[in-house]
Amino acid sequence: MAASDSKKTRREFIADGIRTGGLIIASGAIGALAASSHAEDTVWQIDPYKCTNCGLCATSCVLDQSAVKCMHAFAMCGYCNLCSGMLRPERVGNTIEAENVQCPTFAIQRSYVENPYFQYVIDENLCIGCAKCSKGCDAFGNGSLFMQIRHDRCLNCNQCSIAEVCPAQAIVRVPASKPYLLKSKIKQDG
Amino acid sequence: MFQKLTFPFFLLQITTPPQKNPPPDFTTGYQYPVTINPPARAELFTRIDMVMLAILMLMTAYFILYRRSRREVRLISLFSLLYFGFYRHGCVCSVGSLQNVAMAIFHNGYALPLSVGVFFILPLLFALFFGRVFCAAVCPLGAAQDLILQKARRVPAWLDETLSVIPYVYLGLGTLFAATGTVFIICEYDPFVAFFRLNGGAMMITFGIIILFLSTFIGRPYCRYLCPYGVLLRWAAAWSKWKVHVAPEKCIQCHLCAESCPFNAMRMPVPEEVRPSRKSTRAVLARVLWLIPLLAILGGITGRLASPLLSHADITVQTADRVWKERHGLVQGETLESQAHRANQIPDDVLYAKAVKIRRTYALYATLFGIWLGLVFGLKLFFITTRRRWDDYDADPAACVACGRCFGYCPSEANGEFAGQGVYIQGNLNKRGQMRN
Numbered sequence: 001m002a003a004s005d006s007k008k009t010r011r012e013f014i015a016d017g018i019r020t021g022g023l024i025i026a027s028g029a030i031g032a033l034a035a036s037s038h039a040e041d042t043v044w045q046i047d048p049y050k051c052t053n054c055g056l057c058a059t060s061c062v063l064d065q066s067a068v069k070c071m072h073a074f075a076m077c078g079y080c081n082l083c084s085g086m087l088r089p090e091r092v093g094n095t096i097e098a099e100n101v102q103c104p105t106f107a108i109q110r111s112y113v114e115n116p117y118f119q120y121v122i123d124e125n126l127c128i129g130c131a132k133c134s135k136g137c138d139a140f141g142n143g144s145l146f147m148q149i150r151h152d153r154c155l156n157c158n159q160c161s162i163a164e165v166c167p168a169q170a171i172v173r174v175p176a177s178k179p180y181l182l183k184s185k186i187k188q189d190g
Numbered sequence: 191m192f193q194k195l196t197f198p199f200f201l202l203q204i205t206t207p208p209q210k211n212p213p214p215d216f217t218t219g220y221q222y223p224v225t226i227n228p229p230a231r232a233e234l235f236t237r238i239d240m241v242m243l244a245i246l247m248l249m250t251a252y253f254i255l256y257r258r259s260r261r262e263v264r265l266i267s268l269f270s271l272l273y274f275g276f277y278r279h280g281c282v283c284s285v286g287s288l289q290n291v292a293m294a295i296f297h298n299g300y301a302l303p304l305s306v307g308v309f310f311i312l313p314l315l316f317a318l319f320f321g322r323v324f325c326a327a328v329c330p331l332g333a334a335q336d337l338i339l340q341k342a343r344r345v346p347a348w349l350d351e352t353l354s355v356i357p358y359v360y361l362g363l364g365t366l367f368a369a370t371g372t373v374f375i376i377c378e379y380d381p382f383v384a385f386f387r388l389n390g391g392a393m394m395i396t397f398g399i400i401i402l403f404l405s406t407f408i409g410r411p412y413c414r415y416l417c418p419y420g421v422l423l424r425w426a427a428a429w430s431k432w433k434v435h436v437a438p439e440k441c442i443q444c445h446l447c448a449e450s451c452p453f454n455a456m457r458m459p460v461p462e463e464v465r466p467s468r469k470s471t472r473a474v475l476a477r478v479l480w481l482i483p484l485l486a487i488l489g490g491i492t493g494r495l496a497s498p499l500l501s502h503a504d505i506t507v508q509t510a511d512r513v514w515k516e517r518h519g520l521v522q523g524e525t526l527e528s529q530a531h532r533a534n535q536i537p538d539d540v541l542y543a544k545a546v547k548i549r550r551t552y553a554l555y556a557t558l559f560g561i562w563l564g565l566v567f568g569l570k571l572f573f574i575t576t577r578r579r580w581d582d583y584d585a586d587p588a589a590c591v592a593c594g595r596c597f598g599y600c601p602s603e604a605n606g607e608f609a610g611q612g613v614y615i616q617g618n619l620n621k622r623g624q625m626r627n
Contacts, residue, residue, distance in 0.1 A: 015429045026315040030307060039303055039307065054530065077211075158289070168527075168531075173300070177230075
């Protein structure tokens with residue numbers, strides 16, 4: 001900086017120094033972030049192994065219909081005839097009448113595969129993310145139904161309003177390139 | 191078909207937990223249905239956002255500082271409100287990004303994404319050179335308030351000075367909770383985001399309506415009396431190279447520019463006879479100066495004492511407290527948190543150890559927060575008592591949000607001889623705000 005410039009006051013000289021310093025720090029910081037492999041955008045996701053299926057996802061999301069939906073790990077499912085994710089424990093008989101099923105919107109569709117196995121598919125348009133089915137599946141089944149944030153719906157709020165209230169602190173930031181935490185293997189005990 | 195259940199799977203599951211219903215070996219060549227997982231939209235959009243941010247700020251700087259025109263800036267405001275606000279739902283914004291930065295610096299295990307870093311740094315960098323052009327038109331929160339402002343009422347000086355301390359407190363608190371990884375309160379209590387998403391809790395919508403209602407007759411109440419990022423922008427803009435100036439060499443002291451500024455950002459000349467003498471200023475200063483370290487120490491002690499209370503904002507601390515009370519029979523029943531803790535089969539001691547660690551972090555950061563508060567109050571007193579007195583009307587670069595309203599009010603400028611000339615952008619004004627040749 002031209003300190004010899006007689007027109008320059010001390011205040012202007014300091015200001016020039018601050019601006020130059022700011023420019024160097026800012027470009028250094030942005031450059032370091034751009035070069036860093038960790039500085040990837042993050043999105044929110046539910047860690048299915050921490051999730052306790054409390055049901056707050058359905059009502060805590062900023063969206064009218066939560067971005068959280070139930071997903072099904074087909075490779076893990078037992079294809080039970082008597083699915084505890086679909087049917088309530090306190091049911092009367094084993095029919096899929098409204099009083100017997102877990103899902104309040106009937107988003108689980110059941111179809112016959114082969115004796116004695118049945119396939120269960122979640123209709124995402126109907127699912128409201130209440131976690132009743134995944135809770136049932138966790139309790140008596142093997143947990144192949146689990147909750148995930150669907151990224152075609154999620155607004156990716158800087159502070160996820162479900163994460164704020166999640167009692168199990170199961171909602172975590174994950175890299176945007178790997179936005180799902182899927183259950184592929186059967187949960188290890190302990 | 192459902193009545194013909196042949197095998198009690200139900201009982202089998204309860205008796206042999208580790209081998210719960212393994213996937214069957216199908217004999218009919220059954221294929222698993224394919225699940226489509228939509229990718230996160232973040233990557234592409236955040237890149238567009240960063241470019242938008244830079245372009246809009248450059249445009250605002252050009253129209254305000256070079257063309258000295260407000261009309262285009264209003265259009266940019268509208269665009270920012272629609273794009274960053276309603277289309278991108280207000281996330282991520284520079285105001286909230288300061289929490290991400292605090293968390294990346296102080297909290298382990300969080301890497302700052304590039305886009306968030308750019309949203310934090312770029313407006314500050316622009317403020318260092320062009321003043322608060324980000325506030326002028328690019329910030330959707332500022333744009334929302336600015337566009338609905340009808341007739342600004344002047345906030346009394348005592349109230350204005352008092353309320354202007356809140357952003358510093360909010361900045362400290364937001365940083366404290368972000369640095370400890372607890373919660374992003376600045377995002378949680380953003381009054382506009384409910385409107386951007388056309389959705390939100392009753393409390394936040396009420397808060398938003400109140401702020402928007404106030405914005406119609408008080409200039410930018412959120413920016414002036416709440417915005418924590420505005421504090422950082424003030425610091426940067428105070429040193430800005432090119433800033434908004436009212437025509438100084440032809441100032442006829444008509445007071446119109448000060449009337450036109452809805453944000454109380456115009457410095458007004460103080461007549462020689464009412465200025466305090468150097469001696470009396472020095473006496474007041476001597477009284478105030480020793481208060482600053484005293485307030486800082488007091489604040490630090492208070493922060494330390496309040497740290498257990500503050501740490502209760504953290505859900506791990508809450509859970510540990512609850513579980514401990516339940517274990518010792520001090521409370522009845524379970525909360526969702528203590529249920530979740532048991533369901534995940536984490537030993538209580540592990541939870542307690544985690545909570546103790548968080549409390550220790552809080553003890554440190556709450557102390558720093560207290561010191562910060564003490565310094566803020568002390569320095570506020572200092573600046574009130576030692577205010578510099580100005581000879582001419584001109585915009586205070588720290589408070590000016592570069593909206594450009596004053597340009598049209600200046601009679602010296604009204605004939606248009608300055609517009610488009612760029613006379614004020616060359617940094618060729620001396621410290622009294624007069625033109626150098």
